[in-house]
Amino acid sequence: MLVGAFACAHTPQLLARPGTEDRDLVLRVHAAFGRVKRRLEALRADAIAIVAGDHVEAFFLDGVPALAVYVGTECAGSFGHYRYRFPIHELLARTIVEQGVERGFDLFYTQAAPLDYAFYVPLHFTMPEPAVPIVPLHVNVYLPPQPTPQRCYDWGRVLGEIVRGRPERVVLMASGGMSHFPGTDRYASPEFEYDRRWLETLKAGRGRELAAITGEELDKMGNIELRTWATLLGAVGDAKADVYCYEPSWHHGNAVVEWAV
């Protein structure tokens, strides 16, 4: 069953803060992560299915999956001085692959790929104790051509159906967003107004509108990672978003959001 749904920023400067970052802003986002952690504890989740876009860490140009599922017994990765490892809910992961394929999604799966920091940052701050097994779900956001928002939404709808048919208490988490332009000359000028308009739309329970926008628009607005949100929105339908925080830094719109399911 689906018991909760969240979206969390994964800005690395929230994890390792250099002097360029506003400490108070970072701590406000941490406080929002803390709320998510307490919610995860209250929800007594058996598994966290986390949707994130690999940052050319697990999947380089040797093989670029549009959608992938980690189905090993555990997964691990590193980022800077952080080394991390999580148990995978293997049965749920395998069920998602098998039923996803049955329902028309030709999913890539891996038992060994490294886990990118996009998965790690939200889990670092929100993982309950003792740790809950995860199912990492990759959506290609950085290597064009990426799946369309509509395709992500449709995959999310099927993912939601699969999860709702399971006995485990599953929380869905989308990692990423909002506006940022790493590696480009737009790095210091994200599209914060665009983010705010989307948050209003999501608060009104109109998440399905995200499926209709184009990949071109996402690229233009620094929001290629909203594909992970589109995936989650396919699963939660027209639920209304509760925005825990929206904190625009000099390079990144940091949002933390919950949807009632």
Next chain:
Amino acid sequence: MNDQPHYRFPPASAYRLNRCLFALKSDDAFRTRFLKDAPAAMREMGLETDDTAALLRGDRDALVARGAHPYLVFMADLRLRMEREPVTFEYF
């Protein structure tokens, strides 16, 4: 203001360049070899002369024009700078 997307399809001609940037980002041993002897490390990756020159200059625009992925350019550069001029972080 141009209408090019920020993240473009990486041309196959830039595969080696992107592989080198990927290694600088994610492969500690390669990054160490690069810092010790950049020309040798780039030869190891089979880079072309123009790639080598642009990478040594740290010329983002030239690298991207040659097909490098902007995110890889950004992270490779960040990792190299962190090695050369250690940054102080607050770790959470």
